[in-house]
Amino acid sequence: MDRTDVDVLVVGSGPAGSTTARYAAMGGASVMFIERRPEVGVPVRCGEFMPSLEEVKFMFPNYRDEDDLFDIPQDLRCLETHGIKLVDPKGKVTLLEHEGYTTDRDRFDQYLAKQAVEEGAVLERNCLFKGIEGGVAKTSQGDVRYKVIVGADGPGSRVARSLGLPKNRNPYPAVTAQVKGDFEPYLYMFFGDVAPGAYSWIIPKDGRANIGVGFSPKFSDGNLSEYFDRFAEKRGFKVDMKLEGKYVPSEGPIARTVSGNGMVVGDAAGQVISVNGGGIPLAMIAGRICGKVAAANITSSSPLSDYETQWRHVLEKPLKTAAFNKKLADTFAFRSERSTVMCMNILGQRRMGNLIRCKRIFP
Ligand SMILES: Cc1cc2nc3c(=O)[nH]c(=O)nc-3n(C[C@H](O)[C@H](O)[C@H](O)COP(=O)(O)OP(=O)(O)OC[C@H]3O[C@@H](n4cnc5c(N)ncnc54)[C@H](O)[C@@H]3O)c2cc1C
Structure with missing residues (x-):
């Protein structure tokens, strides 16, 4: 690729990018999506949990399930899970019923990318987006001339920066690895000094689990991999692989996601649930809207601002x-282990259930 002309250029092949590319291509636009890594979805930097469609609809009542967006094939569902066990610093466990499943994020992302390719989108791997000059995208494989550009390039989005859009503020780092073993079909979230300002987790898969730690730099003074090692040791896990991690947006959506002929979607737009770091279903929901709006812009000149209106509605x-x-938790709960225990006791099961599902915790 030395120089290419496309209607829609999507940067990133995560859930947001592939979903955007798929729907833009379905809508009749010529689409290219580019990925800096050699292989889509590799390495995995995720807890790999997906809430059930019912949970998604409960969290986002304005979401309309109009097509097969969340019809994920059975072989990508490693384990059906039935709840989340929240563990306070003293070891007290609160069970929240919460249906979902775990997946292999590499295969999951590859499946979404394949759907986009099947609709006619062209995928370029090993292709780094560098910036925009004179309305042309500069990439490591040459220039791309586009009518619409979409930044689906994760929390530190270079596309957002190039478009003059706001960046995610105070993202927190999180690391993950896989361990072997048999686990019950419940997620575990551990709070307290084990993961200051966030949590550590055990997310069960089939004969394996995804374990990880996130923390907020403002509540901790150490190194995240040391926290991870302490957590793994305490739980008796033998980790024989490299830790993988990245940043998680922690303050909700950025203020603007459209600028000129560009849009940002997924983590790049801060479309992540601040209290638990979940972002896969949101990236797909916003990606569908973004792809459709991009195609409509190409085929009937409708404005890209429709994207902003529509995703915000949902x-x-x-x-x-x-x-x-999350701000309340930072202010009251995460100051010390004692305050974490106290707040979790005060909230109790029902309110913590609301918290995890993006609902108000006090009337
Ligand atoms: C440790 C961890 C655990 C998580 N666990 C969960 C979970 O269990 N469930 C859940 O729902 N969410 C989880 N999340 C959040 C979830 O991973 C993200 O919200 C989701 O991946 C967002 O999708 P995306 O497509 O916006 O971004 P990404 O998946 O980050 O995809 C962005 C893509 O863009 C590519 N890219 C970046 N810059 C460029 C560039 N300049 N040029 C070309 N390509 C580029 C990247 O290589 C990447 O492939 C977790 C996050 C972390 C860090």
């Missing part, structure tokens, strides 16, 4: 509630 209120709840 996602914004619950995401803002989650961001507000």
Whole structure:
């Protein structure tokens, strides 16, 4: 690829990028999506949990399940899970019923990318987006001339920066690895000094589990991999692989996601649930909207601002509630282990259930 002309250029082949590319191609646009890594979805930097469609609809009541967006094939569902066990610093466990499943994120992302390719989108791997000059995208494989550009390039989005859009503020780092073993079909989230300002987790898969730690730099003074090692040792896990990690947006959506002929989607737009770091279903929901709007812009000149209006209608209120709840947790719960125990006791099972599902915790 030395120089290419496309209607829609999508940067990133995660859930947001592939979904955007798929729907833009379905809508009749010529689409290229580019990925800096040699292989889509590799390495895995994720807890790999997907809430059930019912949970998604409960969290986002304005979401309309109009097609096969969440019809994920059975072989990508490693284990059906039935709840989340929240563990306070003293070891007290609160069970929240919460249906979902775990997946292999590499195969999951590859499946979404394949769907986009089947609709006619062209995937370029090993292709790094560098910036925009004179309305042309500069990439490691040459220039791409586009009518619409979409940044689906994760939390530190270079596309957002190039478009003059706001960046995610205070993202927190999280690391993950896989361990072997048999696990019950419940997620575990551990709070307290084990993961200051966030949590550590055990997310069960089939004969394996995804374990990880996230923390907020403002509540901790150490190194994240040391926290991870302490967590793994305490739980008796033998980890024989390299830790993988990245940043998680923690303050909800950015203020603007459209600029000129560009849009940002997924983590790049801060479309992540602040209280638990979940972002895969949101990236897909917003990606579908983004792809459709991009195609409509090409085929009938409708404005890209439709994207901003439509995704905010579905996602914004619950995401803002989650961001507000995260601020409450930062202020009251995460100051010390004692305050974490106290707040979890005060909240109790029902309110913690609301917290995890982007609902208000106090009337
Ligand atoms: C440790 C961890 C655990 C998580 N666990 C869960 C979970 O269990 N469930 C859940 O729902 N969410 C989880 N999340 C969040 C979830 O992973 C993200 O919200 C989701 O991946 C967002 O999808 P995306 O497509 O926006 O971004 P990404 O998946 O980050 O994809 C962005 C893509 O863009 C590519 N890219 C970046 N820059 C460029 C560039 N300049 N040029 C070309 N390509 C580029 C990247 O290589 C990447 O492939 C977790 C996050 C972390 C860090």
